[in-house]
Amino acid sequence: MSPAALLTRPQSAAALFTVASGVLDTPIGTLNLMATSRGLVRVGFGSREGHPDPMAGDPMAELVESSEPSWAGGGDPAWLDEPIGQLREYFDGSRRQFHLALDRRSTPGFYRRVLDSLMTVGYGTTVSYGELARMAGSPGAARAVGTAMATNPIPVVVPCHRVVRSDGSVGQYGGSPDAKSWLLSHERSRHG
Numbered sequence: 001m002s003p004a005a006l007l008t009r010p011q012s013a014a015a016l017f018t019v020a021s022g023v024l025d026t027p028i029g030t031l032n033l034m035a036t037s038r039g040l041v042r043v044g045f046g047s048r049e050g051h052p053d054p055m056a057g058d059p060m061a062e063l064v065e066s067s068e069p070s071w072a073g074g075g076d077p078a079w080l081d082e083p084i085g086q087l088r089e090y091f092d093g094s095r096r097q098f099h100l101a102l103d104r105r106s107t108p109g110f111y112r113r114v115l116d117s118l119m120t121v122g123y124g125t126t127v128s129y130g131e132l133a134r135m136a137g138s139p140g141a142a143r144a145v146g147t148a149m150a151t152n153p154i155p156v157v158v159p160c161h162r163v164v165r166s167d168g169s170v171g172q173y174g175g176s177p178d179a180k181s182w183l184l185s186h187e188r189s190r191h192g
Contacts, residue, residue, distance in 0.1 A: 020075030028179040035079035039101030045175040124191025
């Protein structure tokens with residue numbers, strides 16, 4: 001096929017997904033949210049105390065570059081109403097569990113299995129990377145679980161902050177280790 005034909009070939013309507021985006025100020029910094037008609041697709045960290053999230057500058061560009069489907073803006077802002085409301089409740093301490101539709105088209109096989117297993121880790125509790133690997137049916141894949149946590153597109157809602165090192169230390173976190181510590185402390189103070 002010629003380059004000209006590639007440029008003029010129509011894109012399938014099924015391959016283009018519209019995304020609504022918005023922001024929410026929280027105790028751990030600004031969260032950049034994106035949702036499709038199917039559900040929440042992305043939670044990115046903004047800056048907190050001078051520590052910018054590398055994805056905070058242009059979260060739409062990051063989403064477009066990282067996923068198979070084609071994403072475009074122009075989505076219905078109402079798609080964000082429920083995620084924003086539930087996140088506010090979580091941060092004010094009145095919500096312990098999220099009941100949100102999630103659009104996980106951009107999360108592949110093993111990572112999807114790990115994140116599904118992570119959703120069973122309860123509020124105020126933690127699990128090690130190795131324990132989560134076993135829960136996902138892949139004992140010995142603790143490093144791969146770490147990569148799944150680092151690439152989790154929906155942190156806080158899909159609670160990767162609940163995964164800690166085997167010695168109990170916090171470890172890394174996309175929003176910053178301070179944000180992870182805050183989230184764990186927030187949940188522990190209301191757990192029980």
